[in-house]
Amino acid sequence: MARKILRIKMDDLSYKYEEVPSKWAKWGGRGLTSNIVAEEVDPTCHPLGPNNKLVIAPGWVSGTPAAPSSGRTSFGGKSPLTGGIKESNSGGTSSQKIAKLGLAAIILEGMPKDSKWYVLVITKDGVKFEEANDLLGKGMYEVDEILWKKYPNKPAIIGIGMVGEKKLSNAGISVNDPENKPGRYAGRGGLGAVMGARGVKAIVVDDTGGPGVEIANMDLFKTGRKKLTDAITSHDLTKPGGGLNSYGTNVLMNIINEAGGLPTRNFSAGYFEGASKISGEMIAETVEKRGGGMTGHGCHTGCIIKCSNIYPDEDGNDLVSPVEYETAMSLGSNCGIDDLDYIAKMTYQCDDLGLDTIEAGNTIAVYMDSGALEFGDKEGALSLFDEIRQMTPLGRILGQGVKATAEAFGVFRVPTIKGQSMPAYEPRAIKGIGVTYATTPMGADHTAGYTIAPEIAGVGGKVDPLSDEGKSELSLTFQAATAFIDSTGYCLFIAFPILDIPEGWAGMAESVAGVTGQSITGDDVISIGKEILKVERDFNTRAGFTAADDRPPEFMRYEKLPPHNEVWTVSDKALDEVFAWVNS
Amino acid sequence: MPTINVTLYGDIAQYGSGKQLATLDLDLPQDANIGLLLERIRLPSEERGYLFVNSVLHDVPGLNASHNDPLKDGDHVGIFSISHMWPYQYRQGIHLSDTLKAALEEKGVMKNTYRE
Structure with missing residues (x-):
């Protein structure tokens, strides 16, 4: 069964299943949320108004049998925090369940005319709109507990806390984990306020009896899955007892x-x-x-x-x-x-x-x-x-x-860029990440530019890996690779083993190709990622963003950061080079 | 006699009588260097990951570029186990010692580890 888009209209409490248009058929995860937002959301709309939408999409491989660490759900919309396009993704239980219902994406649009709040219950039989006024003012721990008691089969719970109800700009979207705790968040960018503006307190997803994920080429999928699994389980950082497993x-x-x-x-x-x-x-x-x-x-x-x-x-x-x-x-x-x-x-x-x-x-x-x-x-x-x-x-x-x-x-x-505050890497000390913070369409985001192998990026060779040279090209390449991985449903942490183990990189691409039937190899990853970035940058341009928005905050140019007592020194010209290709 | 402050991170903390974290103050000879410090704490090279001196990266997993780098009184050395990760995008543009910079230029690729 081909994937469907589930469109939910909150203004008249209706829903319909749509065929995935051919123009979107190639996309999953971030690639799909960003393409839908770019086409269906007016970039100049108010993020909390009736013309914004919340798009939810599992990645390409989510819900497939034993694809390793593939439980990411992408959430997209116009961000109340940045005013630009936003994709924020989360772990937890939702990705696999949405995918197993045969859904490529859920589009949440409109606002209830009666100003009531709702819980949306999504099963193989459709969508139920249940009033949620009794959940208002409750925190996500209690909401998850109530909804697991009320609905069978340990469903995925996508929800917002009180901050989302009040439509404040730092509202994230919670996804429950396998123990039904609410700590998995599509946190960045205020998309919880976008969900709140639709009048939705929570979405319950029960995949029982769903059609599952169609796999176009099972042999290729299995081949890729094994290569990727072997890379993850053999690498020092990601193997059992490795750095991430031991210390998080x-x-x-x-x-x-x-x-x-x-x-x-x-x-x-x-x-x-x-x-x-x-x-x-x-x-x-x-x-x-x-x-x-x-x-x-x-x-x-x-x-x-x-x-x-x-x-x-x-x-x-x-x-x-x-x-x-x-x-x-x-x-x-x-x-x-x-x-x-x-x-x-x-x-x-x-x-x-x-x-x-x-x-x-x-x-x-x-x-x-x-x-x-x-x-x-x-x-x-x-x-x-x-x-x-x-x-x-x-x-x-x-x-x-x-x-x-x-x-x-x-x-x-x-410490903000495009209105979003910086994560845990000081750009005056770690200048490479500063280039990505400044230029990503998402606002300051540490996950926007993950490393890939230099021979794949085409920027390796004898380039000094830690010099100031080539940061613009590297940042673009990393951002493109990340946009691709964010579309797969795989966790970004697979980036570590596939950097050092080329078979893992190939395996990732092959597993995607196996599921989707698309002709994708490791050599295609960057070009596909750049397609996504282009759509996102274009949305931001139409929203009114200019080169001035691709800058770190002024104080970093003159306040010296101890212990190295450095200021931000990367030129504006170098920052503008990252996405010059979009406008050329 | 220079006194060097050393912090060991991860399972190598056992070489400083810790579990996951250990801090030591070591008195070393006037001509002390990193190689001598590693000998003193009996930390095998194959168990050493990233190594910093006063917020400057001096060595990475699998390279032994720093052993002849001198130490002076009051230096702080931070040493990590080999299981500690540090993705490239989060280290691009940080301060490196001259000897490490030369060693990495020779390697010319971006690796999380240079262990065989």
Whole structure:
């Protein structure tokens, strides 16, 4: 059975299944959400108004048998935070279930005329619109629990917390994990507010009896799947007991700190004296010492990397899952807080309220920078989530993110690009990532440019891998590769083994080709990724973005970052070169 | 006699009597270098990953470019296990020692590890 698009209209509470038009047939995941948004959403519309849409799409290989670590769901729309196109993807249970229902995408459009809130229940038999007013004001932990009790078969729950209900710009979209906890987020860009603006509190997806995913060439799929699986399970970083499995993404905390690139106290330093106390190594020690929680946790069925963790409280009870590197940076070093227990408590609040942890922590850091709270005041930081929960005027400002908070409190050190705050890599110390932050259509995003093998990128050879030369070309290549991987449904962390093991790279492409029937090899990845980037850049241009939006914040050009005391030095010309090909 | 502050990250912390993290202050001879420091803590080369001195990267997994790099009193050295990851996109443009820069220019490719 060919994939279908499920279009849900909230203005008259109707739905229909549509054939996937030939122009979109080649796409999955990010490639599909971005193409639909670019064609169906007016780039000049208000993100919270009736003309924006939320598009949800599993990747090409999601829902196929035993494709390793392939549980990513892409969410797309016009971002309330950036004003541009947004794709934010999440782990959790939704991708495989949507795919197994035979759906290429779900398009959520319109706004309820009765101002009511709804839970959408999607099964093989169609969509039910159930009133959700009893769920309003409830956090995602309780919402997930209620919906799993109400609906059978342990469905996927896609939901928004109170911040999404209030349509604030830092609202993320939660997806439950296999244990029905809400910590998997399409967090970035405020797409939770776009979902809230459709009047949808949650989407329940039950794939029982669904048609499954059609595989065009099973032999090719199996061949590619084996190559990729072998690469993942043999690489030091992704194998069982490897770096990601042992320490999670927070394995990076101490490395980035030792390199002098860890955002600290609202991006005023690159070294945090308390980094080791909030690192992945400390999480591993804490799990062992407290006898609860776990490392090596999988966020979705079929993940073979298992980089997630469950952080335990002092009594060994599960507190929150996961505590990741970006979260430990934003709520930790960037706020001058060196206490993992408090970072975990704040992470819980983010997951419950429906906040992106990166933006939330960076927002508190900006608030601290205004003098309203001391850096390192962990009790004060935790209490700010009460302000958000109660939707006080302060809480509403904080819920809008870094840029709005900086404007409200008169802060000039505003670490944002296109309105979205920077993740855990200081661009003055790690200039390559700064080029990607500045130029990606998504706003400052650490996942926008993942490494691929140089011989595939065509930028290898004798190029000094760590020099200042060639950053523009590398950034474009990395962004294109990432756009491709974001379309597959595979987790971006497969990028590590396929960098070092060429058979893994080929396997990824072959598995996609096997499922879709398209003629795709490893050599096609960059060109396909560039097609996606072109569509996204074009949307942003039509939304009014110019080269001036592809710049890091001004303070980074003159404030020297300790310990290396460096400023941002990459030229505007080099930044403009990244996407010059789109306009030529 | 220079005193060097060393932090060991990951399972190599056992060479500093830790589990996942260990910090040591080592007194080394005047002509101390990284090779001597590694000998002193008895850390085998094949278990050493990224190595920093004062926020500057001096070595990467599988290369032994740093062993002759001198150390001075008050230096901080951070050493990681080989299982620690550091994706290229998150290290592009960071500070490198001259000896490491030369070694990487000779290799000319971007690798997460140079171990055989």
